Amino acid sequence: MMKxxxxxxxxxGIRSGSEGCIDANRPFENTSxxxxxxxxxxxxxxxxxxxxxxxxxxxERPEAACRASRASSITSNESCISAGDSPEKGNKGIKGMLKxxxxxVKKTKxxxxxxxxxxxxxxxxxxxxQHLFALEKSLxxxxxxxxxxxxxxxxxxxxxxxxxxxxxxxxxxxxxKTNPDLLQQAVEALKEQEKxxxxxxxxxxxxxxxxxxxxKWKELWMATVKESVEARMKDTSRTPRxxxxxxxxxxxxxxxxxxxxxxxxxxxxxxxxxxxxxxxxSIYAELYHNYFASQAxxxxxxxxxxxxxxxxxxxxxNFYPKDMRNDHALAMELDKVKLGSLLPSSLSKKLxxxxxxxxEVTVKNSLSRCLDKxxxxxxxxxxxxxxxxxxxxxxxxxxxxxxxxxxxKRAEDISKAVGEELSRxxxxxxxxxxxxxRDAFEDFKEKSKKHTYYKPIVIANINNCWNFRDYTxxxxxxxxxxxxxxxxxxxxxxxSGFDVLLQQLFAQLKPMYKKFTENKWDSSSEIMxxxxxxxxxxISDFQTLKDPFYHAIVEKIHTRLVKExxxxxxxxxxxxKTPAQQQTLAQHISKNAADLEAFCTSNGSxxxxxxxxxxxxxxxxRLQDLGAIKIEVATLATTYPDIRKRHLxxxxxxxxxxxxxxxKSILGYLADSTASTQPRAPLFSSINVS
Numbered sequence: 001m002m003k004x005x006x007x008x009x010x011x012x013g014i015r016s017g018s019e020g021c022i023d024a025n026r027p028f029e030n031t032s033x034x035x036x037x038x039x040x041x042x043x044x045x046x047x048x049x050x051x052x053x054x055x056x057x058x059x060e061r062p063e064a065a066c067r068a069s070r071a072s073s074i075t076s077n078e079s080c081i082s083a084g085d086s087p088e089k090g091n092k093g094i095k096g097m098l099k100x101x102x103x104x105v106k107k108t109k110x111x112x113x114x115x116x117x118x119x120x121x122x123x124x125x126x127x128x129x130q131h132l133f134a135l136e137k138s139l140x141x142x143x144x145x146x147x148x149x150x151x152x153x154x155x156x157x158x159x160x161x162x163x164x165x166x167x168x169x170x171x172x173x174x175x176x177k178t179n180p181d182l183l184q185q186a187v188e189a190l191k192e193q194e195k196x197x198x199x200x201x202x203x204x205x206x207x208x209x210x211x212x213x214x215x216k217w218k219e220l221w222m223a224t225v226k227e228s229v230e231a232r233m234k235d236t237s238r239t240p241r242x243x244x245x246x247x248x249x250x251x252x253x254x255x256x257x258x259x260x261x262x263x264x265x266x267x268x269x270x271x272x273x274x275x276x277x278x279x280x281x282s283i284y285a286e287l288y289h290n291y292f293a294s295q296a297x298x299x300x301x302x303x304x305x306x307x308x309x310x311x312x313x314x315x316x317x318n319f320y321p322k323d324m325r326n327d328h329a330l331a332m333e334l335d336k337v338k339l340g341s342l343l344p345s346s347l348s349k350k351l352x353x354x355x356x357x358x359x360e361v362t363v364k365n366s367l368s369r370c371l372d373k374x375x376x377x378x379x380x381x382x383x384x385x386x387x388x389x390x391x392x393x394x395x396x397x398x399x400x401x402x403x404x405x406x407x408x409k410r411a412e413d414i415s416k417a418v419g420e421e422l423s424r425x426x427x428x429x430x431x432x433x434x435x436x437x438r439d440a441f442e443d444f445k446e447k448s449k450k451h452t453y454y455k456p457i458v459i460a461n462i463n464n465c466w467n468f469r470d471y472t473x474x475x476x477x478x479x480x481x482x483x484x485x486x487x488x489x490x491x492x493x494x495x496s497g498f499d500v501l502l503q504q505l506f507a508q509l510k511p512m513y514k515k516f517t518e519n520k521w522d523s524s525s526e527i528m529x530x531x532x533x534x535x536x537x538x539i540s541d542f543q544t545l546k547d548p549f550y551h552a553i554v555e556k557i558h559t560r561l562v563k564e565x566x567x568x569x570x571x572x573x574x575x576x577k578t579p580a581q582q583q584t585l586a587q588h589i590s591k592n593a594a595d596l597e598a599f600c601t602s603n604g605s606x607x608x609x610x611x612x613x614x615x616x617x618x619x620x621x622r623l624q625d626l627g628a629i630k631i632e633v634a635t636l637a638t639t640y641p642d643i644r645k646r647h648l649x650x651x652x653x654x655x656x657x658x659x660x661x662x663x664k665s666i667l668g669y670l671a672d673s674t675a676s677t678q679p680r681a682p683l684f685s686s687i688n689v690s
Contacts, residue, residue, distance in 0.1 A: 113153050120160055125168070125185040128161055129192055155212060162217075165189050169221060170228045173262045176269040187273040193217045222283060229287040232258055233295075248299055248308040252315050255295060259288040260324050267333045281333045289339040292320075296342040300351050306362070309355045310410070316342045316351075317415040352418055359407055360425045366403050367433045370396060371440065378444050383453045384460040391460040391544045396437075397467030404430065405471075427482040434468065434489040441493055445500060455501060456544070462497040463546045465490045498553050505538040506560060513564045517573035524588040525595070531561065532599045539603050555607040558600040562610045563683060565592065569617060570650040570689055577656040579624050585654065586622035589614055612639055613683060621654055626662055630669045637670055642685035645670060650689045 116135070119128040135154050168175065168186035175183040197214035204213075232238075239254035266284045274280045299312055320342050325331035341348065374396045384391045404426050412419030441461055448454060469490050476483040512534070515527045535557060542553050569589075576582045593614035600607070616636045623629045637643055645667050652663060 113157055116157050117160070120157075120164060123164075123182055123185070125161065125165055125182075125189045126192070128157075129189045132157060132161065133192075133196060151212070158212075158215075161189070162220075165217075166220060166224045170224050172225075172228065172270050173232065173265050176265050180269070183270075184273060190217055190221055191275065218278075225283060226287050229262075229284065230291055232262060233288065233291045246305065246308055246311075248304065249311045251295070252299075252311060255292050256315060256319055256324070259292060260327075260330070263288060263324075263333070264327050264330045267327075267329050271333070282337050285334065285337045285339060289342075293342045297344070297347065300343055300347050306355070306358045309351060309358070310414070313348075313351055313355055313414045313418070316348055317418070318413060352414075352421075355414075356411075356418070356422055356425065359411065359422060360429065363403055363407050363426055364429050364433075367400055367429065368436075370399050370403070371433070371437055374437075375440050375444070378448070378451075378457055381452055384456050386544070389544065390463055390546050391456050392463040392546075393460050397464045400433070401467050401471050405475075427476060427480060430468075430472075431482055431485040431489060434486060434493075438489055438493050438496075442496065445496065455541070458497045458500050459542075459544050462494050462549050465494050466546050466548060494549065494552070498556055501542065501553065502538075502556060502560070505535065505557070508534055509560075509564065513568055516565070516568045517571050520574050521585055521588045524592055528592045528595050532595065535561070535599070536603075551604055551606055554600065554603055554605045558596075558605040558607045558610055559681065559683070561596055561600070562613055563687060565596070565614060566617070566684070567687055569654070570647060570687065572650055572653045574654055575656040576654055579657070582621050582624075582655060582657075586618040589618035589621070593618065607681075609639075609681065610683070617651065620651070624657075626665065630666055633666060633670055640683050642682055643670070644684065646689045647684050647687065 113135070116128050116131045119125075119131065132154060135150075165186045168182055169190065172183060193215060194217060197216070200213045233255050236251060236254045239250070239257055242250060242253060245253065263281070263285055266281055270284075271281045296312060296316065299308070304312065325334060343351070374393060377393065377395070384393060386392075407426065408419060408423050411422035445458070448457075451457065469487065472483060472486045472490075476486065509531060512527060512531050516524060519527070539554065539557065542550055545553060574585070576585060593611075596614070597611050600610075613636075616632060616639070620629055620632050620636070623632060633648065648670050649663070649667060652658060652666065658666075
């Protein structure tokens, strides 16, 4: 039985213990003032507590609030009847109290215009509209003259009521938490008016409609919501100014923030006040979306700065469809509405192309300026900086990669598709930049050989290639044509630098290698020690190369040392007729090969593929059995498939005891055994035989 209490006690009336919260005796003035203005208030529960309690009451009797309020204000000099107001009434029981209430209502005279105005002054909107309904129905018994006069009075009061109701509804987002009681009264008044219109329409044919019926408050409500939404979206003063944000960016931020916050209030508080047929959240969401979309379109069609194009695209592709759904309650409602994009796809695509064109030019110009600064640094009489013991130029490698990477990342933040398109474009710019860099480096090499820090600058430029190489290996797909182009250009720069660093060493080694043939390998150990000592001095200077390049240059040295040794063996300067002489030479070669391998390995060479070349040649010289020689030749050809007949014929000149037919047989076996596969690295093919 307690569930019937709301019928007697309006949830919108003055609460027990709240005297003075609403001044019932204050004069009814300034009816045009916004209902969002503060009302004298006593300490109250929080907005959420009020909301929860009032909703519980409304759920118990969804239609009781206004009717209970109407009954309470018609009786007992406009005071609400409560189950706890009088012990005597309480003793009658609920059923008796119901009968008494209906008798009082039946005997009570129709309310006066003054009573309605008093209720409006007390912000009792629901009570006021019920009284107006009663006044309207009482006119049927009056004369035509009385009817016109009374109807005018009623319409005057209706205008005041309408203003108060729709002023309240216009401020729904603000009042949902600050004054939920008042907002709920306004919504109930709207619902009752809509219901009264429907009742009238069902009882009267359309051609017999009165001048003032139907009143169409629902249509007015939709217009009011639209006005409220546009006003809030336009009022940028409510959003704090963000530093370094343009006017366009600030406006986008304000609209997005306002839409998200307001729709969250609608989803959590306002939506529950209305019946489903009002589609409250959908109407609010579409109005906010339409306004936001219209402003976005207006911006997109105007001349925007590059940073504003980026911001607008970020809102279209990222912030608007994603961040708006961070709140779970809001996300659930938005998923039902399906608002769509802020911009038409054609306009969005046009804006994306503007952004991509601009970003491509910006990065290209940035890389060009960076290279110009690097070239100026080469001209300074200053040693390059060292990092972890390696010469390098931070400006070029790091800045260029960061420029490209950050640009790609920013584009990806807009959308995956935009990021992929910009990456494709920039990957075409990187090879072009590296070619310009290679040309500038070649120019420096030729014109600045007397520079104080010539070799350190060359080393720094070789080291710079590592950042580009590492980036390309990690982020450029194998199927992308740009990858091969980039790696090829980097290899050109690296090898060009290696040539500069190794030129002096190789020039010093050449006369030392000639001593092998000049002395017919006498004192070969002393000659090899001299070669190793000279090479060691140069290798210590290469420690300032980054590890991958240090290993690469040591491998080049290793290859050169082995190749120059083979060249001396193919010079036809030595011809040995006896097996003993050949055995001695083979021992010298084996000893030299072992010393060479030990030196190169100790200095970091990873070119193990070179280690068997000299020992295999020494073994061919040592062997005397024709079949054994052929097997060793076949093994040599398998390991180093770039060896040719001319190389083997020149080498076999050392074995003067071979007959012409034996020599021909060995050479023929080489032709049959040589593999068609290309060698891992050239060894014999780079040796010219006279």
